[in-house]
Amino acid sequence: MMNDMRKIDRDTAVSDTKIQARDVQVFYGDAHAIKDVSVDILDKTVTAFIGPSGCGKSTFLRCLNRMNDTIDIARVEGDIQIDGSDIYDPSIDPVQLRAKVGMVFQKPNPFPKSIYDNIAYGPRIHGLARTKAELDEIVERSLRRGAIWDEVKDRLHEPGTGLSGGQQQRLCIARAVATEPEILLMDEPCSALDPIATAQVEDLIDELRRNYSVVIVTHSMQQAARVSQKTAFFHLGNLVEYRETGQIFTNPEDPRTESYITGRIG
């Protein structure tokens, strides 16, 4: 079920902390992009990051699967633990980390391969399937989870780039869940989609909450209110407020949060 903005008592049954971040700092060269961010992200929960453009919400999201490693000038300080182990510890292989923490990007980015190969790519490189039949099963299960199976089951061997934008994005979500991650990071997954495709993806996010801890960055406060249980408001690199979604939208504590959700800044 979609959440309703007016509902304050939400389905936030106490669950375990999945990601624990303490005093995280991110620098791009000399620019201090993230300042002292500490946050606990729960398992089996949708957490939304909102805030004006350039506030650091995407940057922080990319810390959680070490995608900032691919940017030469980015430097991350502080402590981020997933299930109690420090992901920036030298003994952690970012490749294995990313298999555990999936990511969906702003713009759909299917590989120029067939739909089947797009999904099978992750399981193949991580050796998740021993036989062709197992791989077929993973592909079908992932596409079903991505809520796109019925639309593509008859053309699995056509290129993924031939799908519509909304289908491509659901394909990318299916691709991300195919590697059996525990956490799914979504960086403005609906910003390139029309309202119908957005509604489909939002339904999907609500489904995914059953199995994963989902973190979604969004520009749309309505979207945050619709899909998330917890919301974090970022402003100028600071985490201003982090509470249950219903509370943050109806009863914000910080004046900056209030200005943003009422449309005065941002």
Place this chain on the structure above:
Amino acid sequence: MTTFVFVTLLCVSMLGYALNRQAATKLRASGTRLHSVPGYHGLYSLLSTVVPVVVLIVLWLVLQGPLIDRFTMSGLPAGSLDEFDAGGRQLILTEIKSISRGRIFGNPEAWKVDAADRYVRMHVVAGWLLLGIVIVASLGIVGLARTRVAADFRARHGVERITSGLMLFCSTIAIFTTLGIIAALLFESIRFFERVPITEFFFGLNWEPQIPLREDQIAAEGAFGWIPVFLGTLVITAVALFLAVPVGLLSAIYLNEFAPSRLRAFAKPVLEILAGVPTVVYGFFAILVVAPAIRSFGASLGIPVSPNTALAAGSVMGIMLIPFISSFTDDALSAVPKSLRDGALALGATRAETVLNVLFPAAIPGIVGGILLAISRAIGETMIVVMAAGLIASLTINPLDSVTTVTVQIVTLLIGDTSFDNPKTLAAFALGMMLFVVTLIINVFALRIVRKYREAYD
């Protein structure tokens, strides 16, 4: 004289520019709304003067020489040419011309000296005539253009039409030159095939283009089968690609994906310098360094190696092609959207897996195009093989043997004293024709591949 003519034209057309511009400015100052700004009225006058008059001058200069020659010959005293054939008359004309330039050998007959005088006078008259015509024509056009200055005259459209016509002309030059080259090759090749049966050329397994130059000379009949020659080209091209493709691809992938940015900033320009080395220098390198090295290495293993092997020429050519392939690959890899790279990395792919499974397939069209263009360069490459490959066409695919190539044969057939009506010389054109056809096919193929798969992603 010609310079003076051009300077005059320039002055007159500048005058036209100033006149029209001034007239239009005045018109605008009087409160009329002009269709075109005054500058366009000026340019209209300038261009419509310069373009036709330059065409006139060029035509005049082209036609003037042959016409004056003809007048000179027809003005000779009656009967003085009776005993000469066409060649003899040509010689007399040449003699008259050299007398007119003051180079007199022996004691020429009086009528020749007279003719030389007339030749000089005609040139002077023609020069003045040209100047007069240019002045009249350009002033006429300037005056005509001046009368057209009016509020609703569309000078800008006129200028645009003339400039687009000029651009069209420039772009057709390359096309017509290509057609001309094809026609020349085709014409000479047909002459070759009149003397040597076409089946011998295409299916013959011997290439021994020795033809007696004089009737009484004792020499072999000559054999013109292009297969061994072309096989040599193929062997050397294969050796070159065997070296250049893997090295070029891997170095591009390394520089694009793995190298620290400082190394990349240093290595890329160095690779591009390699592309700028003249091929004759590569030729030195091949005969002085690579060939002896291969030979002594072969000797130490007890393998007989000929002094100018296909391996030496081919591997040096391969080095020449490395920057070619690596820069094409680099461009193709850089053109792959960053989102694809991020997508693969976020799935937990290593960098190597990302390159191999995602970037490389997406970049394939650019890479294949680069390799095919490298092949046609290798086939047409001349200097390295002239210096480092052999001259004897042998039917072999052993890279340790000496082979010759199509380009080497063309060069050797056309060097030195040659007469242009025997099969030995004409064979060069037939070979050139084949080379042209083969590289054309490869280029068309390369372009098709690049076009067909260019939009595979995004």
